[in-house]
Structures are given as structure tokens and as C-alpha cells.
Amino acid sequence: MVKAWSVEWPEGLLPGEAAWEEISRQFVDARNDILITNEMPFGFWQPTRRPFDVQAAREWAALHERALDTLSRLPLAAVISSRPVFNGRRLVNEGFVLTEGRYEFIHQKHYFPSETGWEEELWFELQRPGFDVVKIAGIKVGVLICTELMFVDKARHLGKAGADLIAVPRATGVDHRMWRTAASMAGIASGACVVSSNRVGTRPGSNLVFGGGGFTVDPDGFEIAVTSAQQPAITLDIDTTLTAAAKSRYPVYVKEPALEPNMPGV
Incomplete structure (x- = not known):
């Protein structure tokens, strides 16, 4: 049985510094x-303002590129994360997995908020849909990056594709209500752990404050645990017999309707 880790990592995290060394010890x-890390976990969150800052974007992307080696050296079977790529x-915003030092693309973020602190619609675009x-x-995994969790049809799609685990890196504020509700609905709609x-x-x-609160949800949509300052890393057993x-x-199990060619939506 595979365990999946949920964490809350500090804003401004840099590889190799004291905070990183403390984090690394959690996975011995x-x-x-x-x-599963938080969304674009290294450095300070950049898409906070208008206009798009090319230099800040380049530097943030370069930091994450350098940090891939640091992530790959964590003593885990796999690390799922996302990073900015210029x-x-x-x-x-590219979701990926590192397995034995090997980088594999999974998914790029499709949906971008546009508001103070999260001006992502201006800073980001999509190049590889899907x-x-x-x-x-040994398990089947899909990724929904932050805002994508709000679209339950995407979770259902991943479940229909066989996902045992939906990994959700995010960067969100202190109000967790919508996120925890969305995660429960994602589990219910997909039959996957979240x-x-x-x-x-x-x-x-x-004034931007990130609220921590990583969480784990079982394949029936029940919340199992939430991270905190006292417990910044938690695990969930991914049992494929339960997801099946x-x-x-x-x-x-409910099937999608088979639309005729002349019906709306076809």
C-alpha cells in the first residue's frame, strides 16, 4: 500500500536553507x-500584481529549475509538484513527477484566477491541454492544480480514467471552506483519494496571507486529516481495493449520456 503525503510549506522556501533541512527530515x-507539494513551492509567490513582470517571472522559473535536483534527492518513491516555466x-504552470531523479510531465494548469494577489490570468497561459x-x-494518479479543483467534471474525468489519487498542489488563503468542500466533491465524483x-x-x-491547511480525503469524499503548524505533514494510505x-x-458508476449528432453539445 502506498502512502501519499500532504504538507504545508512556508512562503519563501528556498532549497538548502534551514527550513528545507527541517522539511527533509520529515521523510526519512x-x-x-x-x-504532493504545494503549488510552485519555492521562493515568494509572484503573480500578485499587474502588469506581468518578465524579470520576476524569469527568476522564479529559474529558481524552480535549480530546485528540481533538491526535490529529486528527497527519500521518497515520487514527488509530485508544479513549477513555473517561462x-x-x-x-x-507545469505539473510533474520526479521518480528516481527522472522528470515526467503530467499536466499544465488550465484555469487561472484574476484578482488581487492571484493575477494568474495575466501571468500564465496554457500550452499543453489535457x-x-x-x-x-504502482497507482494511477491525476493532477488538478489549485483552481482546477473547483471544476468537479475534471475530477470525474480523472476518476473515469482510473485515478486512485488526485494530487492537488495549491496556493490559497486562510479561508479553507470552498477548498475542503471541493475536495470532498472531487472524491465523491471520482472515487479517488484527494x-x-x-x-x-x-x-x-x-497583505497576502497563505493559510496552510493541506488535507487528505478518502474515495468516498470524507475528509481524513488536515495539516497544521503543529503537524505540517500528514499521510493517507492509498488502498486501490477501496478506490476500485x-x-x-x-x-x-453513472454513465455519461450518449448524445446524438444533432443534439446540443455535439
Whole structure:
């Protein structure tokens, strides 16, 4: 059985510094486990303002590129994360997995908020569409990056594709109500476990506060645990017999309607 880790990591985290060394020690007995990090976990959160800052974007992307080696050296079976990648015009938010030092693309974020603190619609774009399931550490995994968790049809799609785990890296504020509700609905709609991680702390020079509160949800949509300052890392057992059973129950088994060519939506 595979364990999946949910964490809350500090805003402004840098590889190799004291906070990182403390984080690394949490995984000394986790060699068969999967870690889900928060969204674009290194450095300070950048898409806080208008206009798009090309130099800040380049530096943030370069920091995450350098940090891949640090992430790959964590003693885990796999690390699922996301990172900003500069494409010459804007950033893309790329979900990936590191397995034995090997980088594998999973998914790019599709949905971007546009409000104070989260001006992502201006900073990011999509280059590689799709919501796919990949095999990681013996289980089937899909990724929904932050805002994508709000779209329950995407969770249902991943469940229909066989996902045992939906990994949700995010960067959200102190109000967790919508996120925890959305995660429960994602579990219910997909028959998959949902594990989400978040950053925690204040963005310097702004009123932006990230609220931590990583969480784990079982394949029936029940919340199992939530991270806190006292317990910044938690685990959930991913039992594929339970996810398979959940996919045979309501509402996961309900079939999509077969639309005729002349019906709306075709």
C-alpha cells in the first residue's frame, strides 16, 4: 500500500536553507511514499500584481529549475509538484513527477484566477491541454492544480480514467471552506483519494496571507486529516481495493449520456 503525503510549506522556501533541512527530515522513513507539494513551492509567490513582470517571472522559473535536483534527492518513491516555466511570452504552470531523479510531465494548469494577489490570468497561459492519468509508484494518479479543483467534471474525468489519487498542489488563503468542500466533491465524483498541499505564511510587502491547511480525503469524499503548524505533514494510505470499490458506487458508476449528432453539445 502506498502512502501519499500532504504538507504545508512556508512562503519563501528556498532549497538548502534551514527550513528545507527541517522539511527533509520529515521523510526519512518515506521511501515507498508519494509526496504532493504545494503549488510552485519555492521562493515568494509572484503573480500578485499587474502588469506581468518578465524579470520576476524569469527568476522564479529559474529558481524552480535549480530546485528540481533538491526535490529529486528527497527519500521518497515520487514527488509530485508544479513549477513555473517561462515560454518566451508568459509562464506556464507545469505539473510533474520526479521518480528516481527522472522528470515526467503530467499536466499544465488550465484555469487561472484574476484578482488581487492571484493575477494568474495575466501571468500564465496554457500550452499543453489535457487532463491525463499516469502510473506513479504502482497507482494511477491525476493532477488538478489549485483552481482546477473547483471544476468537479475534471475530477470525474480523472476518476473515469482510473485515478486512485488526485494530487492537488495549491496556493490559497486562510479561508479553507470552498477548498475542503471541493475536495470532498472531487472524491465523491471520482472515487479517488484527494491529497492537497498548500503554502503558509505572509508574502512580504503585501497583505497576502497563505493559510496552510493541506488535507487528505478518502474515495468516498470524507475528509481524513488536515495539516497544521503543529503537524505540517500528514499521510493517507492509498488502498486501490477501496478506490476500485468506490468507482462501482453511486454516483461514480453513472454513465455519461450518449448524445446524438444533432443534439446540443455535439
